[in-house]
Amino acid sequence: MTTDRTGHVGTRGMPRPEREAQILDAALAEFGERGYHQVSVAAIARRAAISKPLVHAYFGTKDALYVRCVEALTETLLGVITPVVEGAEPGMPMALETLQTIFTTMRERPTDWMVLYDENLPRDSSVHQVAAAGRDRMTDLGAVGVRAALRHHAGAAEVDEVDASMMNHVWQSVVTSLMTWWIEHPDQTPAELTARFERILVAMTDVHPSGPPRRHPPQPLR
Known part of the structure; x- marks a missing residue:
């Protein structure tokens, strides 16, 4: 191990913050693509091109x-969505801007979303509590x-x-559904x-951004 100019300990000349970021990025990719249960520290180490003991040295357990991945992802998402919620016009404009902001933030690797929304995390565990x-x-x-x-x-x-x-429950489900659809259609x-x-x-609501909903007269029963 080495020490950089700022005193941060790293490995093979890499400053500690950079090495941590490298490991976190590899872990996010593995957890997002395969799910918590299917990922091992060894797999994360292989993806980061470092040794398994080094991952343990930096982060301890799986x-x-x-x-750490959940906390970092949560802060990233809240950091970009909050300004939209605080500044966009309510209704469809805010919804669309929120979605585009999420999509843009996750564009390099949409599967990261699943780290926060993995439904198979072990109950009564630290990972489940932090994700919840x-x-x-x-x-x-x-x-x-x-x-x-x-x-x-x-x-x-x-x-x-x-x-x-009810509306917020539907909205949360819609966003995650769109993200899972995107994972299947990465183009x-x-x-x-x-x-x-x-x-x-x-199409579903007959609501047009430029005006109020169109009203259709009821059709007579035949």
Whole structure:
């Protein structure tokens, strides 16, 4: 091991922060692509092109490394989504900008999303607790956008709390569904994904960005 000019210990001349980032990136890729249960420290070491003992020296256990991955991913996502929720026009504009922001942030490796949303993490474990806490933070931020959309739509200060709960539940599911679809269709760009979702939403709701929903007269029973 060596020491860089700042005093940070690294290996083979690589500063410690760079080595940690290298290991975390390899771990995110492995966990995202294969899931927590299918990944070993040895596999992460191979992907990072370093030794297994070195991974343990930097991060300790597999669980500790997974926790660091979840924490880093959560902070990254919240860091880019929060400004959108705070500044975009409520409703469809905010939804579309949020999605494009997520897609753009994850464009190099969409599978990273699954590290936070792995449904098979062992219950009552540190990895499950930290991932659940990260998802809760994402859900709480989504609730802010949902409530803003409902207030904007109704033109009122108060919202129906049950409506808000249902809408946020649907929104969280939609985002993860879009991410899993993207993983299966990696040729799609962030702009294309966002445009496709907008077209689908318009088709399903008959809501047009440039105006209110079209009203169709009821058809007589035959």
